[in-house]
Amino acid sequence: SKRVPPGSLGIPIIGQSLGLLRAMRANTAEKWIEDRINKYGPISKLSLFGTPTVLIHGQAANKFIFANGGDSIVNQQTQSIKMILGDRNLLELSGKDHSRVRGALVSFLKPESLKQYVSKIDEEVRSHIRMHWERKKQVKVLPLMKTLTFNIICSLLFGLESGKQRDQFMNPFQAMIKGMWSVPINAPFTRYNRSLRASARIQKLLKEIVHQKKVEHEKNGANSRQDLISCMLSMVEDDKQVITENEIIHNAMLVMVAGHDTSSILITFIIRLLANEPAICAAVLQEQEEIAKGKLLGEPLTWEDLSKMKYTWRVANETLRRFPPIFGGFRKAATDIEYDGYVIPKGWQIFWVTSMTHMDNNIFPEPSKFDPSRFENQASTPPYCFVPFGGGARICPGYEFARVEILVAIHYLVTKFSWKRLSDNSFSRDPMPTPTQGLLIELFPRKQLS
């Protein structure tokens, strides 16, 4: 006798997708969600990206989604994401398959492994700054940060150093991302269709890389620590590859998406913030100059240096709270689930939204104020309330990787330059937050310490 939540599923396939996407582009998506909550209450039904969906929010809702240990809630992305990234990507897997594939990714992304890659990330950041920032009067930050984080992913995770093979990925990759939050109508000229075609091209390129590495592996007994693909290829049990070729390709695509756009947005928003808040910028600079003073000219940063960047990391966390790169996410009800007096029917999507706890006055007082000191004592943040990286068994495995690239990038940028914002301060979501004109800034080189 339990009822499904109030609300309307709208017109078939399209439902409320266009309304949400329009609000995201106008940067009014939080208000769009709030209006729904005011109209229907804390739990409501709608239809997003071709599937009936239930929107729930708040600390209890986040806990319900992230800490659900049973089999009733499974991960499932929208139809568009599944078709674009492939059905063996981690977001589509559950149970033992999820643990097996996630284990392979984590063995590469965990801090013990990452420590040895700090100097490589340092090298990528410095070469990027030499090529794209030095001697420039103005730069457009977002496209540059996309290039930087994409190159870091290609170099560290796929073993692709700079060159033609790496460059071939960039354009189809951007086209692929554009259709990930789209209505799955596969007709010529739709975003979804362009994205599917780009995905096919990337899968072909990745297949070639996997085959190249297989050959190298057989010839030289490749070093499993070299890069993520080699690491996955070298995992063998009972003469059988632990991770199948499709799993390697689909998860390489997932990592390209998950690990590149998110971090580039975060660095861009930190740069925007430092332009807007001189006092915070001065405090970040002071911390980074202290670290720079202890280094010889050209000496790369180390894991220990990063652990001293406490204030800078608080600024990054506060940026993640105010401008989370990931707006929210989806799960699927594997059975009929009871929640808050309603039933979420089997097969329906469950939609969670990051900002609903990040901007809750009871959790983060004066939520619109940018205040890095909120993160001085991380333990004071209630559980399941600060969720830019999600939570529970599916919490972002790239968290440490992101921390390393962000801190290294900010270190070199603030110690080498100051900057002034030239474009206005607004941004839209597409679906990631995207500043107007990609954040155009005027650059002023700093006098070098050494």
Ligand code: HEM
């Ligand atoms: C600022 C940077 C980043 C942010 C804000 C971010 C955020 C997130 C979020 C919100 C999720 C979904 C969690 C959930 O559904 O419960 C996620 C999952 C994931 N992220 Fe990240 N991420 C970032 C960087 C990275 C990086 C650098 C990588 C890889 C190198 C990465 C790889 C992944 C993967 C593979 C998943 C799927 C995990 C699973 O389903 O088990 N992310 N991330």
